Amino acid sequence: MRYQNILRRSVIFTVVMSVFSGIVITPLLSVVHADDYSTALSTTPQGIKLTNVFTPASFSGNSAQVVAATNPNVTNTDVVRVTSGQANQMGAIWATDNNLFDLTKSATVSMWLNFGNQGKNAADGMALVFKNDDKGADSIGQSGQALGVWGTDAHTSKASDVSAKAIQNSWAIEFDPYLNTANDATKGAASFDLNNGLSGAHIASNYPGNSNTYRQHSSGFIFKDYWYDIEHKGIIDNLNLSNGNWHHFTLKWNATTSEMTYTFDDKDPNTSAALTGQSQTIVLDKTQFKTTTNQIRWGFTGATGLLFENGLVVFEQVPGLVNATASATIKNDTRNIAVNSGTNIYDGDQLTYTYNLNYASGKQNWTAIVAQMQMATTGIDYKSGTITYANGGSENVDLSSIKNGEFSQKLKNDLSTANNSATIVIKGQANNKTGTTIKVADETSDFAGSNYMVSATTPTFNILPNPNLTLAVNPSSVDVTPGNDATTTGTLTYGVAGNVVTNSQMNLKATLNGTAATIGTDVKIAWQGSATSGQFIATVPSDKLVLGNNSLVLTATDANGFSSNSVTVPIRNVGELKLTSKSDSSFKSTVLTGLSTLIQRNGDWGLSVSDTRGPGNKWQLQASATTLKTATGTQLAGGLVYVTNSNVQQNMTNAAVNIMSQTTTSTNTNTDVLSSWKSNQGILLNANASALNGNYSGKISWTLMNVPTP
Template identity: 35%
Template sequence: MKIRTLFFSVMVIGLGLMIWGKSLTAQASIFDPPIKQALDAAPQGVSVNDYFSLGTVANNSAILANTPFGENQAVQLTDKASQLGTIWTNDSSAMSLDSDATASMWMNFGDRNSSSGDGMAFVLQNDGRDLAASSTNSAGKPLGGETLGVWGSDQDKTKGQSSDVAERAIQNSWALEFDTYSNKISGSAAPGLSSSFDDDPNLAAPYAHIASGFPSNPATYTMHATSNGYYATMNHTQPIYAGSAGWMVDGAWHHVTLKWHAADQTMTYIYDDKDPKTGDPLPNPQSRTVSVPKKAIDPGNTGKVRWGFTGSTGTRYEPNAVVFEQVPGIVNATATTDIKDETTQRAVTSGTSVGAGHSLRLNYNLAYTGGSQNWKDIQAHLNLPANIDYTGGTITYGDHSLPVTQLNKTDLQSGEVTLPVEALSKENPTATITLNGDAKVGSTGQLTNKFIGANAITDARTPDFTVTAPSKSSAFHMAWTGDSQTGEATVGAKDDVPVTAQLSYDDKSTVDNSQTVLHPVINGDPQPIIPLKTTDPAGAVSYSVPQEKLQSGQTNTLQLYAEDGAGRISDKLTYTITVKSGSLDLSVPTGATFRPTTLTGHEQLIQPSDDFKVSVSDTRGSGHDWTLYAKSTTFASRFRSILPASLIYKNGDGVANLTAGFAKIESATTTGDSAVTDISKDWGANTGLLLDVQGNAIGGSHDSPALYGGTITWSFTNAPATE
């Protein structure tokens, strides 16, 4: 009875794992401790069951598993002898073949070395069986072994055509195999057996290998006749192999990146390109690019393809497992970094040197390039170069309606910083994290930064660079002088702003003006470098802030510092400048009349009276735009009879009907310090504002004229006219 109870308990755990994707820890601890060790050391990925479905082949050995990063972070395809495991993207996660896409994942093949078999395959397919797609034997039953669950089968020794093998494969497919066992027993050496696929001259050594091909294409197989029947060898395309036992099956997690290039219909696969512990790029990844015509995997021209993994074992076995990092079709995302030396206006690249005190700007650039979902719940995990003294930063977005996130110096004190980033989408495709700071003496290596979202993970590296000390050590100072000592000024919109300062050294040595330059930065924008004047006293600084660089009606910031011939950077001074905004005013009469007119029974144009004056005053300074619009109601008498007339505006040959709605009256760009535009100055009998009265209008008598009134609404904007 006790034995029966124990057996039942184990089976419940197994069923729970297979149906609901619970933790694999319980099963691993009972059957195979190396599985638990691999999963406990797994890198972070995205949740598998959000985008994938287990294949519906009979006795599918694939199960979902937990890692330290959460539930359902991995899929284990096999862990015992004679298994077949498959997992496929669900319908909503299909990959588009019409745009570039990247898939990335971590793969673990166990550590059984020469006892391992048979491996896994990454597969693109449009097989009509959908989730039930797999290799089959001659009876149509799912088949693993050397087929890896995707290639054709040559078990029927009476079939001598390669098409007979191809029809047993996953149809309309392309596969990248990770084959951990070399199948080189020929049909003649082992009658009735099928273990010959890897007897291919393209494979240089009888060890594990990576290769690609089209499983349902007869050209993938070469048939051989023996006295015992036929067997097939597989033609491996662009293989990757190490030529040593234990390669791949070393218990480590191996990173794989696949890049689909839609324009030329090629796939690039890269093996071992990242370190599983640090995420840093590995020095010698192996890469191949092969042609994958869309018609071979999408003969129905749907523009989409299902993808996933198959894995199998025979008498030899291994615990095959996969962690997905980026799922094409869900989110396509990229990340890059760049550093700019604002003092020299040059890019900081790997191996370069930067002078101490130079202003640096570090950018982390995230981009969403497509997918069926937004890239959501993004956390930026930044490893900050230690040789920068950070002063602050921002997070800005491609959708400029989103607010800018301000980062303070205190936010950036730790060498490792985590920042939340808004979701990226078609409407908001980019985010840029910008960090500002000053270079300080020291060196930094290349640092990996991870951008982890709920449905995609990517990374980018900052370059290694060295900050060198100046050739002279005496401190270099700058101080405001004269009227600039207050550190602030308020000016009119037209005014340049002069500032003065004095440079000095701690050791009292003389500043050489001919070897010293100024670095002005206005509102965060570096300006051209300016040499000190050799005709001025030693160390005397004079600089004029250009009016056109200042924003009217706002507080502007000038940062000013100097650099001498020894590479010393002075104190960085800040000067605030408030620009008075000026005003934009419209003058129109509150009440005005049109000239008394005797009706003729024909259409007439009636001019405004001389008191109908309209003008615009702009004291905001040059370069500002404005546009004036107007519309009118109909004209009616006090008895509510309507005057058959329209208020029009004539400007040359153009005629606008103000009674029909708003029409442009005038627009201009102010060119001087201030300007008054007399809109009504040139109005006349056939130009400007006119009342167009029709011939059927009814007037009053000389003693009792008919009076009609209406309302003109003026609309005034401080922007150019919109056509």
């Protein structure tokens, strides 16, 4: 702020030559007015409409009014114009009777401020004022360094004379781009920034109508003169206010502790992303307002002199108008985890973005809400989106308009106490085929209605490329017989260079015959070789196998959650069909009588069939015999025959006869073939009448056959 009659601009001197006596040198003031008011309006951030929220004070020459933003990229945005980048302006604009500030309720006020692009030549500034004077919406203080809110130090010996000219019963935050540090009454009213240790443009606060705010200075002995500075509280110093940018400002009132916290530059003007900013907290003395209702008026005042700047405000949140919140979360559906700041996710992971808008209360419904979405531009493929409302309504999100990660959609429903929430869900999939990590920045989306705006920011996270963990087994299929374990050797490798398999970090999972198997009991894993070999032996104990076909499925997951391909190992536990017979068997010694005779077996015969293939399997046993001969080659007249249990005699010499057929009824069947033969049945020796005495021998060929089940 500065005194408006003090000239601090470049002066161009023009030398005028006169034909009369002498030379006259006349200083001509040349003020180059860089009109950045229109530029500021065309670059406004997203804000809200202010219909019936503020009203200009009625004094003559008031520069303050509500104007429309001209930025084509924002919607429903009004601008409070306190001053418009011209010299010698003074403005004041105040909340209407329906929008007073309630000291009994905690509240947040957020806004964007613009002070033009005048640099160090900017003056005088503006002030955010809370007050309870008797002038209502017509209050205005003094001009110049007083910014329309403070008093004036016009050579008076009483601080109360200064404060009397200020807005009464008030507290103000000044946004002052110009230092007024004249320590001399002859310099006029230009000393309000003395003795505060200020180094440049600044923000500070105090009570304009309180005489204790003003500190007296004097000069002279007999004829004294006086001037004053203001005690600055809650200082944020050395700012670059008039740099052409919009600056975000947030004010938070804690009704319980009477603390007012203000934070400057706490949002990025380009992305709306939250920044730390600079903050100060003041404990308000509410008695200064002298209110019995706790309802006070608030608004902005401002002034320019020969030096000037914009004094523009775009509101996001006006207390009491709408109270609502927005939040943003991301869930990794593939791994069932929340994505927080710094979380690693992986190529191919399925993601759900959820934005929750919640209306808590307000004098108005939250209307004409436009979701101005800012999404990650790389690493995510967006698949679908929906919006659901508390009243049961829903609509689809049109993702076809996404460009550079941005798209907008107007919500079909307003939010109110009757319909107090909207949930925006966007489905996507991580996509990283680069071979390196993609770092996804936080992204801030705005939800701007005609009367309220709020933002929500997604966290930063990383998308790791899939290192292509591959599992191979050898053999790829296994055949075992009952009672034997099934084993196969697995090998894990990465397909992306730079990744090394660490055995101890691999988590192997298995299913056996469609059921999750317990590693260590159902399936045993034994790592082989070095700690980074990637090789293991998988063993399925015999008692875990069923007869017939088995299926072992193996999958590995590394420490980063990357999963290998699944490998299916068929295991055939086929059982065995086996014939056991004695190698030498004989018939009883018999004296030939010249008659045909059937000679019975000796007790040295043994013949059994073992079938471990399981119930329902069939087998058939056949036998054939050679001719019987002596050692000298004499052939027996006769040969081996098979006598059935119905006493039918079948010749076996060079002819296969059926000995037995059976269907297995258990998992392990052993059949003693001879047990069903009587002494005069089964295989016997038939000696014809012409047979000669001698020792004869021959060979029986047994054929045990599997009989297919139809």
